[in-house]
Amino acid sequence: MDFHLRVMTAADIPAGMRLKEIAGWNQTRGDWKRFLRASPAGCFVAESEGRVVGTAATIAYEGRFAWIGMVLVDPAARGQGVGTKLLEKTIEYLDGCGIPSMKLDATPQGKPLYEKLGFVSEYEIERWHLRRAPAPNAVPEANPVELEEVLQLDRDIFGADRAVLLRSVAQDAPEFALQTRSEGRLAGYAFGRRGSRADHLGPWVAQDEISARSIFDEFLRRSCQPMVFVDGMRPNPWVIGLVRDHGFEYARPLTRMVRGRNDFPGRPELQCAVLGPEFG
Numbered sequence: 596m597d598f599h600l601r602v603m604t605a606a607d608i609p610a611g612m613r614l615k616e617i618a619g620w621n622q623t624r625g626d627w628k629r630f631l632r633a634s635p636a637g638c639f640v641a642e643s644e645g646r647v648v649g650t651a652a653t654i655a656y657e658g659r660f661a662w663i664g665m666v667l668v669d670p671a672a673r674g675q676g677v678g679t680k681l682l683e684k685t686i687e688y689l690d691g692c693g694i695p696s697m698k699l700d701a702t703p704q705g706k707p708l709y710e711k712l713g714f715v716s717e718y719e720i721e722r723w724h725l726r727r728a729p730a731p732n733a734v735p736e737a738n739p740v741e742l743e744e745v746l747q748l749d750r751d752i753f754g755a756d757r758a759v760l761l762r763s764v765a766q767d768a769p770e771f772a773l774q775t776r777s778e779g780r781l782a783g784y785a786f787g788r789r790g791s792r793a794d795h796l797g798p799w800v801a802q803d804e805i806s807a808r809s810i811f812d813e814f815l816r817r818s819c820q821p822m823v824f825v826d827g828m829r830p831n832p833w834v835i836g837l838v839r840d841h842g843f844e845y846a847r848p849l850t851r852m853v854r855g856r857n858d859f860p861g862r863p864e865l866q867c868a869v870l871g872p873e874f875g
């Protein structure tokens with residue numbers, strides 16, 4: 596199969612949506628826009644006979660590291676090197692930007708491809724989901740979150756500033772922007788997205804189990820889709836117990852991988868859940 600790579604534009608979003616629908620993923624048009632806004636020259640499509648058959652997107656965090664996400668190949672075009680070529684292109688692009696480290700959360704299908712390209716495993720993440728009867732769509736009034744303080748703490752926890760991204764997530768779903776205090780101190784926070792298939796909690800961060808639970812309970816009160824996703828961090832001591840207690844079922848593994856230096860690992864033990872595998 597002949598194909599070529601080119602920079603992705605907003606006109607390719609419907610094609611990207613088609614590929615992610617086939618893969619059964621949860622992203623929306625808004626998520627593609629987040630990548631294109633953050634990285635207008637760093638998102639790519641593979642095209643064959645005028646049709647988009649593959650995608651890969653990047654987002655750089657403060658020049659400390661970049662994330663690679665939305666690596667998708669049309670099932671009819673798989674096993675022919677499209678995924679490899681897209682990854683090589685994103686690596687070349689990020690190297691050209693002088694970014695010392697690249698990260699991603701790999702599906703079992705993607706992992707061998709990334710290993711061949713020099714990515715190594717950092718730790719495991721687990722996708723958990725909750726299926727339930729649709730809740731009445733009565734979202735309680737959002738309590739204002741002290742966003743500046745949350746974003747400052749998030750920089751330490753995540754390992755780099757992702758304020759622009761989190762602001763856009765909070766703008767789209769203000770009812771999921773949550774925080775909790777303990778003795779006056781910010782002890783936990785969360786954001787969430789309304790995906791095409793599920794409400795998706797993340798990032799979900801807490802300094803202790805009580806704060807983790809109170810954020811989680813509040814999110815579930817506010818969420819109303821019949822499906823909820825949480826990408827739980829294996830290094831976190833509380834998340835697996837909490838999701839199990841709330842009736843979530845294990846869905847699939849993801850592996851956080853890094854290529855190059857890992858000078859800014861953040862605080863994975865304080866993250867109950869990531870924002871999402873595509874963004875970190």
Ligand SMILES: CC(C)(COP(=O)(O)OP(=O)(O)OC[C@H]1O[C@@H](n2cnc3c(N)ncnc32)[C@H](O)[C@@H]1OP(=O)(O)O)[C@@H](O)C(=O)NCCC(=O)NCCS
Nearest residue numbers: 666667668673674675676677678679700701702704705707
């Ligand atoms: C993971 C995914 C992107 C891989 O895409 P792909 O285009 O099939 O990947 P490639 O063709 O480059 O490599 C896959 C296999 O084909 C082989 N291959 C590469 N070039 C080839 C060629 N010219 N001819 C035949 N086979 C080839 C590769 O060696 C590899 O096999 P191996 O893993 O046994 O070594 C694709 O399976 C997919 O979209 N999966 C669903 C979404 C997903 O999980 N994405 C990853 C997110 S982290």
